[in-house]
Amino acid sequence: MERDRDGEPGGEGVRPSRRALLGWGGAGLALGAAAGGSAAALYPHEAPAHTDEAVEFHGAHQAGIATAVPDRLHFAAFDVTTKDRAELVALLRDWTRAAAALTRGDPVGEGATGGLPESPPDDTGEALGLPPARLTLTLGLGPSLFAKDRFGLHDRRPEALVDLPRFPGDNLDRARSGGDLCVQACADDPQVAVHAVRNLSRIAFGRAAIRWSQLGFGKTSSTTPSTQTPRNLFGFKDGTANIDGSDEAALRRHVWVPEADGPDWMVGGSYLVARRIRMHIETWDRTSLREQEDVFGRDKREGAAVGRRHEHESPSLRAMLPTAHVRLAHPDTNDGARMLRRGYSFTDGTDGLGRLDAGLFFLAYQRDVRRAFIPVQRRLARHDALNEYIQHVGSAVFAVPPGVRDHRDWWGRELLT
Numbered sequence: 001m002e003r004d005r006d007g008e009p010g011g012e013g014v015r016p017s018r019r020a021l022l023g024w025g026g027a028g029l030a031l032g033a034a035a036g037g038s039a040a041a042l043y044p045h046e047a048p049a050h051t052d053e054a055v056e057f058h059g060a061h062q063a064g065i066a067t068a069v070p071d072r073l074h075f076a077a078f079d080v081t082t083k084d085r086a087e088l089v090a091l092l093r094d095w096t097r098a099a100a101a102l103t104r105g106d107p108v109g110e111g112a113t114g115g116l117p118e119s120p121p122d123d124t125g126e127a128l129g130l131p132p133a134r135l136t137l138t139l140g141l142g143p144s145l146f147a148k149d150r151f152g153l154h155d156r157r158p159e160a161l162v163d164l165p166r167f168p169g170d171n172l173d174r175a176r177s178g179g180d181l182c183v184q185a186c187a188d189d190p191q192v193a194v195h196a197v198r199n200l201s202r203i204a205f206g207r208a209a210i211r212w213s214q215l216g217f218g219k220t221s222s223t224t225p226s227t228q229t230p231r232n233l234f235g236f237k238d239g240t241a242n243i244d245g246s247d248e249a250a251l252r253r254h255v256w257v258p259e260a261d262g263p264d265w266m267v268g269g270s271y272l273v274a275r276r277i278r279m280h281i282e283t284w285d286r287t288s289l290r291e292q293e294d295v296f297g298r299d300k301r302e303g304a305a306v307g308r309r310h311e312h313e314s315p316s317l318r319a320m321l322p323t324a325h326v327r328l329a330h331p332d333t334n335d336g337a338r339m340l341r342r343g344y345s346f347t348d349g350t351d352g353l354g355r356l357d358a359g360l361f362f363l364a365y366q367r368d369v370r371r372a373f374i375p376v377q378r379r380l381a382r383h384d385a386l387n388e389y390i391q392h393v394g395s396a397v398f399a400v401p402p403g404v405r406d407h408r409d410w411w412g413r414e415l416l417t
Contacts, residue, residue: 216344
């Protein structure tokens, strides 16, 4: 749940021929179409403010980490189905070219209406006429991609890309965990985010397929402290002192991989932990306000820590119960460990027993999961009073390479060449 941190680019180039792009249109992907349908049902399409803004795709770091957090999420994990390393390289090149176009608000390839009438269009078309909506696309590489006898990457797996241990209380669904690759699509317009993942899925046809995906709304953390702190589905402010996306010193210390950590192809990148956390909404809603505030160690109205009047006042950890979430997650309790969080709330219908399938899709970027997420989560899993109301049901970890530098570069180039 809340990880409170109180006190604490292939570019545009020359477009390939229509024939070369036929693989992008492919035979279509039923999952992509279904994803578009479910998003429309969950989020009625209404473009919010800032939708005309475009986030620069190219740079030293991938967008979607320290950049401002948009309102909506479509996250997808992929299994690579090809056994051919050259096809994996071609996929990442194609994805990079498409991602650069999508984040500008441009269509994929020749678009939804261009090209040969007898062939499937390059773009699925549901974002026709829509602006970029601050879309960011962020790529991650899972541990399974580095398995022996796959793509010759075993010796290049980063030491920090460890398989997460099983924590007390975990009830992980294998169908919602893991993945060779991941794509995090964030945008202010849900249709733009879904459109991006759907088109990348179609491009991947025959080379990779979606393993699982998650829609998210209502960001639960912000990288821009000047904005109002968002609330999670328990009604509490979440991420009061999350790492500021403009705080270069904090990003270097806690988020970006330095040369000293290596390997070379990960310098300037980060590591992502994704956890699907089911929240027992109905039980929480029958809990007294006093107990809710004791569980978090925060005032529900202002977000102030126990004994404080204002949200951003430095907390007194000893004033909280030993099992309070904020106390256990605080950097002072965890040898200074911090993570940059970009989580989202989710609701996925009901569980068939009259209860909402709702919760937090936790996303956290860090320099090394062995020194950040793992020790913090171990402490929380053993002692956090919040565990009575939540359960971790999905899990994945990814190495997130540095950014795509220019139009000649592509995702994962330094690893695969």
